[in-house]
Amino acid sequence: MKKNLIRISILIIIAFIGINYFKGNDEPSYGLVVNGKTIDVIDMHLHTGTWDALTEPYKERYSERVPKPFKFLMSSLLGNGLTSEGILKQMDNAGIRRAGIFAVYSPDTTGNASNEFLNQQIKNHPERMFGFFSIRTDYWNINKDKELKKLENDLLKFKSFGIKLAHAHQQMRLDDKRFDGIYEIAGRLGKPIYIHTGTSPNPYTRREPPYVDPVYLEESIKKYPQTKFILGHSGYDSYNIELTYLNSCIALVKKYSNVYLEPGALGARKAEAILPEYLSIIKKNNLIDKVIYGSDGPQFPGYTKSHLNRFADAMQEVNYTTEEMEMLLGKNFESLFDL
Protein backbone atom coordinates (compact mmCIF):
# COMPACT_ATOMS: atom_id res chain seq x y z
CA MET A 1 0.00 0.00 0.00
CA LYS A 2 2.73 2.41 1.10
CA LYS A 3 4.82 1.44 -1.92
CA ASN A 4 1.92 2.10 -4.28
CA LEU A 5 1.29 5.52 -2.76
CA ILE A 6 4.91 6.46 -3.23
CA ARG A 7 4.84 5.17 -6.80
CA ILE A 8 1.76 7.26 -7.54
CA SER A 9 3.55 10.30 -6.06
CA ILE A 10 6.53 9.64 -8.33
CA LEU A 11 4.23 9.38 -11.36
CA ILE A 12 2.51 12.66 -10.47
CA ILE A 13 5.88 14.41 -10.10
CA ILE A 14 7.09 12.97 -13.42
CA ALA A 15 3.87 14.00 -15.15
CA PHE A 16 4.23 17.52 -13.74
CA ILE A 17 7.83 17.75 -14.89
CA GLY A 18 6.89 16.35 -18.28
CA ILE A 19 4.04 18.78 -18.80
CA ASN A 20 6.23 21.71 -17.84
CA TYR A 21 9.04 20.49 -20.01
CA PHE A 22 6.99 20.02 -23.14
CA LYS A 23 4.46 22.81 -22.63
CA GLY A 24 4.67 25.67 -25.07
CA ASN A 25 6.79 23.85 -27.69
CA ASP A 26 6.61 25.60 -31.04
CA GLU A 27 5.71 23.83 -34.25
CA PRO A 28 8.58 21.47 -35.04
CA SER A 29 10.94 22.49 -37.80
CA TYR A 30 12.15 19.77 -40.11
CA GLY A 31 15.50 19.21 -41.73
CA LEU A 32 19.14 19.40 -40.87
CA VAL A 33 20.97 22.61 -41.70
CA VAL A 34 24.35 21.91 -43.29
CA ASN A 35 26.45 24.76 -44.66
CA GLY A 36 23.36 26.94 -44.87
CA LYS A 37 21.31 24.33 -46.71
CA THR A 38 18.38 22.50 -45.12
CA ILE A 39 18.57 18.76 -45.75
CA ASP A 40 15.33 16.78 -45.57
CA VAL A 41 16.12 13.65 -43.53
CA ILE A 42 14.36 10.29 -43.82
CA ASP A 43 15.11 7.76 -41.10
CA MET A 44 14.20 4.43 -42.66
CA HIS A 45 14.58 2.36 -39.48
CA LEU A 46 12.29 2.99 -36.51
CA HIS A 47 10.41 0.43 -34.43
CA THR A 48 6.93 0.28 -33.03
CA GLY A 49 5.60 -2.15 -30.44
CA THR A 50 4.28 -2.58 -26.93
CA TRP A 51 5.93 -3.35 -23.62
CA ASP A 52 3.79 -6.48 -23.20
CA ALA A 53 4.92 -7.92 -26.52
CA LEU A 54 8.61 -7.69 -25.62
CA THR A 55 10.32 -10.82 -24.32
CA GLU A 56 11.33 -10.97 -20.66
CA PRO A 57 15.13 -10.98 -21.33
CA TYR A 58 14.70 -7.96 -23.62
CA LYS A 59 12.65 -6.13 -21.00
CA GLU A 60 15.43 -6.78 -18.51
CA ARG A 61 18.05 -5.45 -20.92
CA TYR A 62 15.99 -2.33 -21.53
CA SER A 63 15.42 -1.83 -17.83
CA GLU A 64 19.17 -1.88 -17.15
CA ARG A 65 19.19 1.68 -18.47
CA VAL A 66 17.26 3.02 -15.50
CA PRO A 67 18.00 2.76 -11.76
CA LYS A 68 16.20 -0.10 -10.01
CA PRO A 69 13.73 2.10 -8.14
CA PHE A 70 12.34 3.43 -11.41
CA LYS A 71 12.01 0.12 -13.26
CA PHE A 72 8.29 -0.03 -12.61
CA LEU A 73 7.98 2.99 -14.91
CA MET A 74 9.50 1.19 -17.91
CA SER A 75 6.22 -0.28 -19.10
CA SER A 76 4.54 3.09 -19.53
CA LEU A 77 7.66 5.03 -20.58
CA LEU A 78 8.84 2.61 -23.23
CA GLY A 79 5.35 1.54 -24.26
CA ASN A 80 4.31 5.12 -24.95
CA GLY A 81 7.54 5.82 -26.82
CA LEU A 82 6.75 3.05 -29.30
CA THR A 83 3.25 4.20 -30.25
CA SER A 84 2.74 6.47 -33.25
CA GLU A 85 2.47 9.47 -30.93
CA GLY A 86 5.74 8.65 -29.19
CA ILE A 87 7.56 7.95 -32.45
CA LEU A 88 6.32 11.16 -34.04
CA LYS A 89 7.48 13.09 -30.98
CA GLN A 90 10.96 11.58 -31.37
CA MET A 91 10.95 12.40 -35.07
CA ASP A 92 9.84 15.99 -34.40
CA ASN A 93 12.51 16.33 -31.75
CA ALA A 94 15.12 15.22 -34.29
CA GLY A 95 13.75 17.39 -37.10
CA ILE A 96 12.90 14.29 -39.11
CA ARG A 97 9.76 14.59 -41.22
CA ARG A 98 9.51 11.06 -42.59
CA ALA A 99 10.51 7.61 -41.42
CA GLY A 100 10.20 3.90 -42.11
CA ILE A 101 8.49 2.00 -39.30
CA PHE A 102 9.07 -1.74 -38.86
CA ALA A 103 6.94 -4.68 -37.84
CA VAL A 104 8.94 -7.53 -36.29
CA TYR A 105 8.33 -11.17 -35.45
CA SER A 106 11.20 -12.10 -33.18
CA PRO A 107 9.66 -14.16 -30.37
CA ASP A 108 13.08 -15.50 -29.32
CA THR A 109 14.82 -12.16 -28.91
CA THR A 110 13.03 -8.82 -28.84
CA GLY A 111 9.39 -9.86 -29.23
CA ASN A 112 6.64 -9.16 -31.72
CA ALA A 113 5.14 -6.07 -33.31
CA SER A 114 2.62 -7.54 -35.73
CA ASN A 115 1.71 -6.25 -39.18
CA GLU A 116 -1.76 -5.40 -37.90
CA PHE A 117 -0.33 -3.44 -34.98
CA LEU A 118 2.07 -1.57 -37.28
CA ASN A 119 -0.75 -0.64 -39.62
CA GLN A 120 -2.85 0.59 -36.71
CA GLN A 121 0.01 2.86 -35.64
CA ILE A 122 0.87 4.36 -39.01
CA LYS A 123 -2.38 4.42 -40.99
CA ASN A 124 -3.28 7.97 -39.98
CA HIS A 125 0.14 9.37 -40.91
CA PRO A 126 0.79 8.14 -44.47
CA GLU A 127 2.73 11.25 -45.33
CA ARG A 128 5.18 10.74 -42.45
CA MET A 129 5.29 7.03 -41.55
CA PHE A 130 6.17 4.34 -44.10
CA GLY A 131 5.40 0.75 -43.18
CA PHE A 132 7.82 -2.15 -43.54
CA PHE A 133 5.86 -5.33 -42.84
CA SER A 134 7.22 -8.67 -41.75
CA ILE A 135 6.51 -12.39 -41.68
CA ARG A 136 6.53 -15.02 -38.96
CA THR A 137 8.96 -17.84 -39.80
CA ASP A 138 9.23 -19.98 -36.68
CA TYR A 139 6.77 -22.69 -37.84
CA TRP A 140 8.01 -22.54 -41.44
CA ASN A 141 7.90 -26.29 -42.18
CA ILE A 142 4.27 -26.34 -41.10
CA ASN A 143 2.77 -23.08 -42.36
CA LYS A 144 5.11 -21.63 -44.98
CA ASP A 145 2.41 -21.31 -47.63
CA LYS A 146 -0.06 -19.68 -45.25
CA GLU A 147 2.52 -17.18 -44.00
CA LEU A 148 3.67 -16.26 -47.51
CA LYS A 149 0.08 -15.68 -48.56
CA LYS A 150 -0.52 -13.52 -45.49
CA LEU A 151 2.61 -11.48 -46.20
CA GLU A 152 1.53 -10.86 -49.76
CA ASN A 153 -1.97 -9.83 -48.64
CA ASP A 154 -0.60 -7.57 -45.89
CA LEU A 155 1.81 -5.87 -48.28
CA LEU A 156 -1.05 -5.03 -50.60
CA LYS A 157 -3.81 -4.15 -48.17
CA PHE A 158 -1.64 -2.07 -45.84
CA LYS A 159 -0.06 -0.02 -48.66
CA SER A 160 3.39 -1.10 -47.55
CA PHE A 161 6.71 0.39 -48.54
CA GLY A 162 8.72 -2.75 -48.01
CA ILE A 163 9.49 -5.89 -46.03
CA LYS A 164 11.55 -6.26 -42.87
CA LEU A 165 13.42 -9.46 -41.95
CA ALA A 166 15.98 -10.13 -39.21
CA HIS A 167 17.52 -13.56 -39.73
CA ALA A 168 19.66 -13.40 -36.58
CA HIS A 169 16.61 -12.56 -34.48
CA GLN A 170 14.30 -14.96 -36.30
CA GLN A 171 16.88 -17.78 -36.07
CA MET A 172 17.00 -18.20 -39.86
CA ARG A 173 20.22 -18.99 -41.70
CA LEU A 174 20.86 -16.49 -44.49
CA ASP A 175 21.70 -19.36 -46.86
CA ASP A 176 18.52 -21.32 -46.13
CA LYS A 177 16.75 -21.57 -49.47
CA ARG A 178 13.41 -22.41 -47.82
CA PHE A 179 12.95 -18.66 -47.36
CA ASP A 180 13.43 -17.77 -51.03
CA GLY A 181 9.66 -17.34 -51.38
CA ILE A 182 9.89 -14.14 -49.34
CA TYR A 183 12.48 -12.65 -51.68
CA GLU A 184 10.38 -13.69 -54.67
CA ILE A 185 7.34 -11.83 -53.33
CA ALA A 186 9.48 -8.75 -52.62
CA GLY A 187 10.67 -8.67 -56.21
CA ARG A 188 7.31 -9.43 -57.81
CA LEU A 189 5.48 -6.75 -55.81
CA GLY A 190 8.32 -4.24 -56.06
CA LYS A 191 8.74 -3.99 -52.29
CA PRO A 192 12.38 -3.55 -51.22
CA ILE A 193 13.36 -5.92 -48.43
CA TYR A 194 15.31 -4.72 -45.40
CA ILE A 195 17.45 -7.50 -43.93
CA HIS A 196 19.22 -7.16 -40.59
CA THR A 197 22.92 -8.06 -40.98
CA GLY A 198 25.66 -8.13 -38.38
CA THR A 199 25.33 -9.07 -34.73
CA SER A 200 23.10 -7.66 -32.04
CA PRO A 201 23.65 -7.28 -28.29
CA ASN A 202 20.14 -8.52 -27.58
CA PRO A 203 19.85 -11.82 -25.67
CA TYR A 204 19.34 -14.99 -27.70
CA THR A 205 20.19 -13.34 -31.03
CA ARG A 206 22.28 -15.69 -33.18
CA ARG A 207 25.83 -14.48 -33.69
CA GLU A 208 27.29 -17.18 -35.94
CA PRO A 209 28.29 -16.04 -39.46
CA PRO A 210 25.52 -17.96 -41.30
CA TYR A 211 22.97 -15.78 -39.49
CA VAL A 212 24.77 -12.41 -39.66
CA ASP A 213 27.25 -12.34 -42.57
CA PRO A 214 25.41 -11.21 -45.74
CA VAL A 215 27.78 -13.20 -47.94
CA TYR A 216 25.54 -16.17 -47.08
CA LEU A 217 22.69 -14.37 -48.87
CA GLU A 218 24.54 -14.06 -52.17
CA GLU A 219 22.84 -16.96 -53.96
CA SER A 220 19.41 -15.46 -53.24
CA ILE A 221 20.54 -11.98 -54.26
CA LYS A 222 21.74 -13.45 -57.54
CA LYS A 223 18.60 -15.54 -58.01
CA TYR A 224 16.22 -12.57 -57.57
CA PRO A 225 17.75 -9.64 -59.47
CA GLN A 226 14.45 -7.78 -59.43
CA THR A 227 14.37 -7.84 -55.62
CA LYS A 228 16.00 -4.89 -53.90
CA PHE A 229 17.94 -6.02 -50.84
CA ILE A 230 18.80 -3.42 -48.18
CA LEU A 231 21.54 -4.82 -45.94
CA GLY A 232 20.55 -3.40 -42.58
CA HIS A 233 23.26 -2.12 -40.22
CA SER A 234 25.79 -2.66 -43.05
CA GLY A 235 27.02 -5.78 -41.27
CA TYR A 236 27.85 -3.84 -38.10
CA ASP A 237 29.04 -6.27 -35.43
CA SER A 238 27.24 -4.53 -32.60
CA TYR A 239 28.10 -7.26 -30.08
CA ASN A 240 31.83 -6.65 -30.51
CA ILE A 241 31.49 -3.02 -31.70
CA GLU A 242 33.44 -3.70 -34.88
CA LEU A 243 32.82 -3.45 -38.64
CA THR A 244 33.27 -7.21 -38.98
CA TYR A 245 30.90 -7.86 -41.88
CA LEU A 246 31.19 -4.55 -43.70
CA ASN A 247 33.58 -6.06 -46.25
CA SER A 248 30.94 -8.62 -47.23
CA CYS A 249 28.41 -5.81 -47.64
CA ILE A 250 30.80 -3.76 -49.78
CA ALA A 251 31.55 -6.76 -52.00
CA LEU A 252 27.85 -7.47 -52.54
CA VAL A 253 26.81 -3.89 -53.20
CA LYS A 254 29.62 -3.50 -55.75
CA LYS A 255 28.76 -6.76 -57.48
CA TYR A 256 24.95 -6.53 -57.58
CA SER A 257 22.91 -3.49 -58.58
CA ASN A 258 19.96 -4.66 -56.45
CA VAL A 259 21.86 -4.31 -53.15
CA TYR A 260 21.81 -1.29 -50.82
CA LEU A 261 23.12 -0.55 -47.34
CA GLU A 262 21.65 0.97 -44.19
CA PRO A 263 23.78 2.13 -41.24
CA GLY A 264 21.35 1.68 -38.31
CA ALA A 265 22.92 1.90 -34.84
CA LEU A 266 26.28 3.12 -36.16
CA GLY A 267 25.32 6.56 -34.90
CA ALA A 268 24.75 5.23 -31.37
CA ARG A 269 27.10 6.44 -28.66
CA LYS A 270 28.83 3.09 -28.31
CA ALA A 271 29.74 3.06 -32.03
CA GLU A 272 31.14 6.59 -31.94
CA ALA A 273 34.74 5.41 -32.42
CA ILE A 274 34.03 3.37 -35.57
CA LEU A 275 31.48 5.63 -37.27
CA PRO A 276 34.04 7.88 -39.05
CA GLU A 277 35.85 4.78 -40.31
CA TYR A 278 32.56 3.37 -41.65
CA LEU A 279 31.73 6.62 -43.45
CA SER A 280 35.25 6.88 -44.88
CA ILE A 281 35.06 3.34 -46.28
CA ILE A 282 31.71 4.14 -47.92
CA LYS A 283 33.10 7.31 -49.49
CA LYS A 284 36.35 5.72 -50.57
CA ASN A 285 34.40 2.97 -52.36
CA ASN A 286 32.10 5.48 -54.10
CA LEU A 287 29.03 3.96 -52.46
CA ILE A 288 27.36 7.04 -51.01
CA ASP A 289 24.49 6.68 -53.49
CA LYS A 290 23.83 3.15 -52.19
CA VAL A 291 23.43 3.97 -48.50
CA ILE A 292 20.02 4.77 -47.06
CA TYR A 293 19.99 6.42 -43.66
CA GLY A 294 18.36 4.68 -40.67
CA SER A 295 18.90 4.78 -36.92
CA ASP A 296 17.22 1.72 -35.32
CA GLY A 297 15.31 4.04 -33.00
CA PRO A 298 13.49 5.21 -31.09
CA GLN A 299 15.18 3.03 -28.39
CA PHE A 300 14.97 5.69 -25.64
CA PRO A 301 14.02 9.40 -25.53
CA GLY A 302 16.52 11.43 -27.52
CA TYR A 303 18.15 8.49 -29.33
CA THR A 304 16.72 9.29 -32.78
CA LYS A 305 18.06 12.82 -32.56
CA SER A 306 21.45 11.98 -31.09
CA HIS A 307 21.97 9.24 -33.70
CA LEU A 308 21.32 11.73 -36.50
CA ASN A 309 23.49 14.45 -34.97
CA ARG A 310 26.39 12.09 -34.37
CA PHE A 311 26.03 10.78 -37.92
CA ALA A 312 25.97 14.26 -39.45
CA ASP A 313 28.98 15.37 -37.38
CA ALA A 314 30.96 12.32 -38.46
CA MET A 315 30.06 12.88 -42.13
CA GLN A 316 31.43 16.40 -41.92
CA GLU A 317 34.49 15.14 -40.06
CA VAL A 318 35.37 12.83 -42.97
CA ASN A 319 34.63 15.51 -45.57
CA TYR A 320 31.29 14.54 -47.03
CA THR A 321 29.99 17.35 -49.20
CA THR A 322 26.56 18.84 -48.52
CA GLU A 323 25.25 17.05 -51.62
CA GLU A 324 26.65 13.71 -50.43
CA MET A 325 25.01 14.19 -47.03
CA GLU A 326 21.75 15.06 -48.70
CA MET A 327 21.85 11.85 -50.75
CA LEU A 328 22.62 9.55 -47.88
CA LEU A 329 20.25 11.18 -45.40
CA GLY A 330 17.20 11.40 -47.64
CA LYS A 331 17.49 11.47 -51.41
CA ASN A 332 18.66 7.85 -51.78
CA PHE A 333 15.50 6.72 -50.00
CA GLU A 334 13.39 8.90 -52.29
CA SER A 335 15.05 7.38 -55.38
CA LEU A 336 14.74 3.79 -54.22
CA PHE A 337 11.10 4.16 -53.19
CA ASP A 338 10.10 6.46 -56.07
CA LEU A 339 8.92 9.32 -53.87
Added chain:
Amino acid sequence: MIKKLILLLLLILLIVFGFNSYNDQDSEIIKERITISGKVALDPEVSFKEINFIILHAISGIGFQEHPLYEIESFTSEKTTFSHTFNYDSSGNTGLVVYAWIDLDDDGILCTPTSRIDLAGIDVNELFPLNNMPFTVKINTPCVGPDWFYPSAP
Protein backbone atom coordinates in the same frame (compact mmCIF):
# COMPACT_ATOMS: atom_id res chain seq x y z
CA MET B 1 14.86 30.75 -13.29
CA ILE B 2 12.25 29.95 -10.60
CA LYS B 3 10.67 27.38 -12.89
CA LYS B 4 14.04 25.67 -13.34
CA LEU B 5 14.61 25.64 -9.59
CA ILE B 6 11.19 24.07 -8.99
CA LEU B 7 11.92 21.42 -11.58
CA LEU B 8 15.28 20.70 -10.01
CA LEU B 9 13.73 20.39 -6.54
CA LEU B 10 11.06 18.06 -7.86
CA LEU B 11 13.71 15.92 -9.53
CA ILE B 12 15.68 15.68 -6.28
CA LEU B 13 12.49 14.71 -4.42
CA LEU B 14 11.75 12.12 -7.06
CA ILE B 15 15.17 10.53 -6.72
CA VAL B 16 15.03 10.52 -2.91
CA PHE B 17 11.52 9.05 -2.88
CA GLY B 18 12.44 6.52 -5.49
CA PHE B 19 15.48 5.15 -3.75
CA ASN B 20 13.86 5.11 -0.31
CA SER B 21 10.77 3.37 -1.51
CA TYR B 22 12.48 0.64 -3.41
CA ASN B 23 12.16 -2.66 -1.64
CA ASP B 24 11.29 -5.07 -4.39
CA GLN B 25 13.11 -8.35 -4.45
CA ASP B 26 14.20 -9.57 -7.85
CA SER B 27 11.86 -12.33 -8.90
CA GLU B 28 13.59 -15.66 -8.64
CA ILE B 29 13.31 -18.21 -11.41
CA ILE B 30 13.20 -21.70 -9.99
CA LYS B 31 15.31 -24.09 -12.01
CA GLU B 32 15.77 -27.79 -11.62
CA ARG B 33 19.06 -29.64 -12.25
CA ILE B 34 18.40 -32.23 -14.93
CA THR B 35 20.76 -34.64 -16.67
CA ILE B 36 20.13 -35.80 -20.20
CA SER B 37 22.08 -38.46 -22.06
CA GLY B 38 22.20 -40.05 -25.46
CA LYS B 39 24.21 -40.98 -28.49
CA VAL B 40 24.98 -39.67 -31.94
CA ALA B 41 24.38 -41.78 -35.03
CA LEU B 42 26.96 -41.07 -37.72
CA ASP B 43 28.30 -42.62 -40.87
CA PRO B 44 31.18 -44.78 -39.52
CA GLU B 45 33.53 -43.30 -42.10
CA VAL B 46 33.12 -39.78 -40.72
CA SER B 47 35.97 -38.72 -38.46
CA PHE B 48 35.69 -35.76 -36.11
CA LYS B 49 37.42 -33.95 -33.25
CA GLU B 50 34.31 -33.09 -31.28
CA ILE B 51 30.57 -32.84 -31.63
CA ASN B 52 28.85 -29.52 -30.92
CA PHE B 53 25.51 -29.70 -29.12
CA ILE B 54 22.79 -27.13 -28.49
CA ILE B 55 19.86 -27.95 -26.23
CA LEU B 56 16.62 -26.06 -26.74
CA HIS B 57 13.11 -26.00 -25.33
CA ALA B 58 10.87 -27.54 -28.01
CA ILE B 59 8.17 -24.96 -27.25
CA SER B 60 8.57 -21.93 -25.04
CA GLY B 61 6.37 -19.06 -23.92
CA ILE B 62 2.67 -18.65 -23.33
CA GLY B 63 -0.15 -17.36 -25.51
CA PHE B 64 0.87 -15.02 -28.30
CA GLN B 65 4.51 -15.31 -27.25
CA GLU B 66 4.64 -19.08 -27.67
CA HIS B 67 7.32 -20.19 -30.11
CA PRO B 68 9.53 -23.19 -30.85
CA LEU B 69 13.26 -23.71 -30.27
CA TYR B 70 14.27 -21.50 -27.37
CA GLU B 71 17.94 -22.11 -26.69
CA ILE B 72 18.99 -23.28 -23.23
CA GLU B 73 22.74 -23.83 -23.61
CA SER B 74 25.45 -25.52 -25.65
CA PHE B 75 28.19 -28.04 -24.93
CA THR B 76 30.62 -30.31 -26.76
CA SER B 77 31.54 -33.99 -26.60
CA GLU B 78 34.55 -35.82 -28.01
CA LYS B 79 32.64 -39.06 -28.17
CA THR B 80 29.46 -40.20 -29.88
CA THR B 81 27.84 -40.68 -26.49
CA PHE B 82 26.99 -37.75 -24.24
CA SER B 83 25.64 -36.89 -20.83
CA HIS B 84 24.93 -33.32 -19.82
CA THR B 85 23.50 -31.67 -16.71
CA PHE B 86 21.82 -28.27 -16.92
CA ASN B 87 19.41 -25.96 -15.12
CA TYR B 88 15.91 -26.54 -16.43
CA ASP B 89 13.14 -23.98 -16.08
CA SER B 90 9.80 -25.67 -16.60
CA SER B 91 7.60 -22.57 -16.49
CA GLY B 92 6.08 -21.99 -19.90
CA ASN B 93 8.38 -24.57 -21.51
CA THR B 94 7.64 -28.02 -22.91
CA GLY B 95 9.69 -30.63 -24.71
CA LEU B 96 13.40 -30.73 -25.37
CA VAL B 97 15.39 -30.64 -28.60
CA VAL B 98 19.00 -31.77 -28.85
CA TYR B 99 20.67 -30.35 -31.97
CA ALA B 100 24.19 -31.41 -32.90
CA TRP B 101 26.66 -30.61 -35.64
CA ILE B 102 30.15 -31.63 -36.70
CA ASP B 103 32.76 -29.24 -38.05
CA LEU B 104 34.27 -31.52 -40.68
CA ASP B 105 36.36 -28.79 -42.35
CA ASP B 106 37.52 -27.56 -38.94
CA ASP B 107 36.87 -23.85 -39.58
CA GLY B 108 34.67 -23.28 -36.53
CA ILE B 109 31.56 -22.53 -38.62
CA LEU B 110 28.72 -24.79 -39.70
CA CYS B 111 29.37 -24.33 -43.43
CA THR B 112 30.46 -21.30 -45.40
CA PRO B 113 29.23 -20.39 -48.89
CA THR B 114 32.21 -22.28 -50.32
CA SER B 115 32.63 -25.17 -47.90
CA ARG B 116 29.44 -27.21 -47.56
CA ILE B 117 30.51 -30.45 -45.90
CA ASP B 118 29.66 -29.93 -42.21
CA LEU B 119 26.75 -32.02 -40.97
CA ALA B 120 23.92 -31.51 -38.49
CA GLY B 121 20.95 -33.34 -36.98
CA ILE B 122 18.47 -33.31 -34.11
CA ASP B 123 16.39 -35.49 -31.82
CA VAL B 124 13.23 -34.29 -30.11
CA ASN B 125 11.49 -35.43 -26.94
CA GLU B 126 8.17 -33.60 -26.88
CA LEU B 127 7.20 -35.23 -23.57
CA PHE B 128 10.21 -33.87 -21.68
CA PRO B 129 10.51 -33.41 -18.68
CA LEU B 130 7.76 -35.94 -17.86
CA ASN B 131 9.80 -38.47 -19.76
CA ASN B 132 13.60 -38.22 -19.90
CA MET B 133 14.47 -40.96 -22.37
CA PRO B 134 17.98 -41.11 -23.90
CA PHE B 135 18.34 -39.10 -27.13
CA THR B 136 19.59 -40.42 -30.46
CA VAL B 137 20.78 -37.66 -32.79
CA LYS B 138 21.28 -38.67 -36.44
CA ILE B 139 23.86 -36.31 -37.92
CA ASN B 140 23.62 -36.51 -41.68
CA THR B 141 22.22 -33.23 -43.07
CA PRO B 142 24.67 -30.60 -44.36
CA CYS B 143 24.58 -26.93 -43.42
CA VAL B 144 21.26 -26.51 -41.61
CA GLY B 145 20.12 -25.06 -38.31
CA PRO B 146 17.70 -26.62 -35.82
CA ASP B 147 14.69 -24.93 -37.48
CA TRP B 148 15.31 -27.03 -40.58
CA PHE B 149 14.14 -30.09 -38.64
CA TYR B 150 11.72 -28.78 -36.04
CA PRO B 151 8.83 -28.20 -35.92
CA SER B 152 8.53 -30.69 -38.77
CA ALA B 153 5.81 -30.80 -41.42
CA PRO B 154 2.83 -32.99 -40.40
